[in-house]
Amino acid sequence: MERYVGIYYREKTTTVEEIIKNIKLENYETYMECGNVFLAIDIKRTEDEPSVLATDETVLLFSGICFNEQELVEKVSLDADVPFIEALEILYRKNGEGIFREIRGYFTLFIYDKLAQKAMLVRDQFGTNFLYYHEFTDGFMFANSKKAIVNTLKDHRVDQKALQQYLSFQYVPNPQTITENIFLVPSGNYVVFDETNQRSTKLYYDRSFHPVLTEKHALIKRIREALYDSVFTMMEGKTSIGSFLSGGIDSTFVAAIAKDIKPDLKTFSVGFEREGYSEIEVAQESAAKLGVENISKVITAEEYVDRLPEIIWHMEDPLADPACVPLYFVAREAKKHVDYALSGEGADEFFGGYNIYREAESLKMFNYIPSVLKVGLNKLAALLPDNVKGKSFIERGTTPLRDRYIGNAKIFEEDEKKSLLLNYDDKFTYRNVTQPFYERVADEPHTTQMQYIDIHTWLPGDILLKANKMSRANGLTVLMPFVDIRVFEVARELPLHYTIAEGTTKRILREAARGIVPDHVLARKKLGFPVPIRHWLKDELYDWAKTLIEESGTDEYLNKQEVLNMLERHASGKEDLSRKLWTVLIFMVWHQIFIEEKFAFQKEKQAINVS
Structure with missing residues (x-):
């Protein structure tokens, strides 16, 4: 595993010198000074090590995994021995920021363009890796760990606006963090600091949906080909690799493909002692039918809470998704046997897997009710006690989607936060986070709007946060074949009747998995990661x-x-x-x-x- 921290500065002021001094106290393995850039790098494992290039025109740092490295190298040279970091610099000079879209992988990137007098921080398309930054008068500091910035600045204050949002989302939505004046580069974006040190954030990868009418058998073929290619690409050259396995279709689909590539594949599962809160038996049944070994761990309430502080320490920001703890334990079990683990994250967001995506169909009747009457019904429902059957249904049906849906989890409403927070600010509601995304997809069907919101908020803020932090906390690298630009390019073209239809979710993905995934998994309802x-x-x-x-x-x-x-x-x-x-x-x-x-x-x- 790697960590890095860097500073970009206009002038080497006493502030800059103090920051550099504090960084050196953290005992990184390598220090580099390249003109107006200072870098500190700590390498823990060869493949993920940050690559650094410093030329007369550019300073470039690439950290993470690029799955199409050779493909990009071949675009600039027939010589396969050209280092990837050099090819990346050449492609940047040729294509500018367009090169970011072409990188297939999990990465963060820093570029100082001396010719254009600008510096850039880039985060991968879906937000699998994390890139934090802090601005000061003459420049900015950046790192792939928030702790690296906090420890250097010796300053850690709660951002109360971020806390207010956290209480609704159960995570802090990007670009905020829970710490004042430390921010995250949003997924699929890059942050630019120009010659006057003015900051702007720019989207480079649009994760919108563009349905294309296609015959079902052709779509099934494309999904299978894309997923097989993704699994093969991520496994290539890795012998010490296994797969997480729950009772759901996503991880089982991935494990089934992986088994074709690696017949002695090991799979890993966790569950709880309490009845109804463990998928271990289903996972073991799946493993038996796939012909792979399954290693499982039962978690007690005592273990769960004992490990909680360490887990939150690794998380760096609060995340109230209870599933992050079992993910920590399954990663810990996996690391005893392998260095890499495949996992099924991303399938629900891309292929329409959440039950709430079917809500638009159940609320269809409200489309025929006049707006004035809907307002009246909404007020009437608000007067009903919470335990009255049908209250929630009426409230949802008479409230515009953009005013009620903020993602797959919604914890506290604004009026509830007013009684909980001592410094509630009504200028910072959860709509501040979601409104810009709703404006981009205002004309799309409600289900598509919900997927779009989740891909931009829930996926990087919750799903990928816990996958990244919990696996790396145990020295494991998690690889997620669904979270791949080539898989998403297929998913984004699916018409809605191939995702949410026939009383189920992920309809076309289930059909693509038929004959590959055991039948008992295909018929199961989605449970998520149940925690008691x-x-x-x-x-x-x-x-x-x-x-x-x-x-x-x-x-x-x-x-x-x-x-x-x-x-x-x-x-x-x-x-x-x-x-x-x-x-x-x-x-x-x-x-x-x-x-x-x-x-x-x-x-x-x-x-x-x-x-």
Whole structure:
């Protein structure tokens, strides 16, 4: 694994010299000064090591994995021995920013163009890798780990606007982080600093959908070819590779293809002791039918909460998706046997896999109700008690999509945050995050709009965040064949009746998997990664949660009495407040780690900081 941190500056001021001094205290393996750029690099494994090139015209740093490296090299030279970093510089000089779209892989990129007097930070098309930055008067600092910037600046304050958004999304939406004045480059974008150090963010890869009417058998053929090519490309040259395996179609499809390439493939699964919250048995059945070995781990409530601080430390920002913890454990098990693991992330967003995408069909009747009447119905529904059957249905049907859908998870509504946050600001609602995306797809069907929102927010902010951070926390590299520009180029052309139709999700993907994936998987409903948080917060984790709330140093941000009241209402069984509680509790754990500094591993494990 690798980490790097760099500074771009106009003049070497005392501020710059102080930052460089602090970086050197972190004991990186290599330091480089290239004109107006200072770089510190720490290499943990050869393939992922950052490549650096410094010429009279350019300083370029590439970090990550490029799956079409040879293809790009051949565009500039017939000599296969030309280093990839040199080919990249030549292609940049020839095609400018257009070269970013051609890189197939998981990467971050820094370019200082001396001729144009500009510097750029680039993040891969879907946001599998992470690139943070902090601006100062004469330049900016950048790193693939937020901790690298925080430790250098010796300053770590909570961004209360980011906290306000986190409470709705269960993650901090890009480009914000939970830390003041530290930002993330958005997925599929690059950030440019011009000759006056003015910053602008530009989209280079559009992840919109453009349906093309195509015969079903032709689409099935294209999906299979794209996925087989992606799995083969990611496995090529890797002997120490396995595959995560849940009870769902996505990971099973990937594992089935991988088994054709590597017959002795090992697969890895996790689950929980509580009945109904484990997919291990289904995964084992799938593994038996595929003819592959399955290694599984059962997680207890005690293990779950014991590892939580370390997990959030690796996450760097709070993420309240309970599935990040089992992902940590399955990565830990996998690392005992392999260096790489294939996984099924991305299929739901690209191929329409979430049940909520079918909502437009169930709410179709409201399209025929006059707007004035819908407003009245909405007001009437608001007056009904929460436990009245049909209230939520009426509210959803009479509320415009852009005012209610912010992604696959929605935790706190704005009025709920007003009673929870001590410094609520009504100028920063969740609509600030989603509105720009809705404007780009205003004329698209509702399901397409929902997919577009998820690909730009939920996918990089939650799904890929936990996949990246949890695998790297264990020294494992996760490879996601669905998260591939060549797979997405197929998925983006699917008409809706091939995704959400016939009472199911991912319709065409299921048909493409038929004959490859065992039948018992094809017929299963989507479960996600079930975690028994709802039960635990009433029983095994009740005391832990209450103590955390009472001892948390978050009094300047949160109404802690309201949080305690929520815990009591949940424990009594009057309401299911598990997801809301978990979102607040995770922020409190994050605060204990990074602000209160209650955990010793913060300093002990700095040497394995990866992002």
